[in-house]
Amino acid sequence: MADNISSGASERLYLPPAAPNDNHGHTTASWTLVVLVLIGVAIAAGAVVASLPWLFWVGMGVVALGIVSGKVLQVLGHGQPSEAERARA
Incomplete structure (x- = not known):
């Protein structure tokens, strides 16, 4: 067992490249898109439940x-x- 342990000098580390430092999508553009899409889907879903086709299309808008x-x-x-x-x- 002791034979398998190297001194570390000849050992190479294979590490992945570092990830870029970014904000993972926490931007004004992404939050605006997500909030408006969620509101639109909620309106459209409510319109389907209430059986109001015109309100469904408002939600899709x-x-x-x-x-x-x-x-x-x-x-x-x-x-x-x-x-x-x-x-x-």
Whole structure:
């Protein structure tokens, strides 16, 4: 057993590369998208229960608004930086 223990000098450590320091999606763009989509889905679900087709489509409109606003905020710089932006920093 003692023969298998090396001195450590010849031992190589194989570690994964360090993860980039980022915020894991906690941005204004992502929170806006998530909140609006959840509100829209809640409206649409309530409309299905209440059997109101027009309110269902209002809820789907809120979902679409959330998706568009999240993308617009990302383009305006309120989202997660892209790989190219991280490389420049």
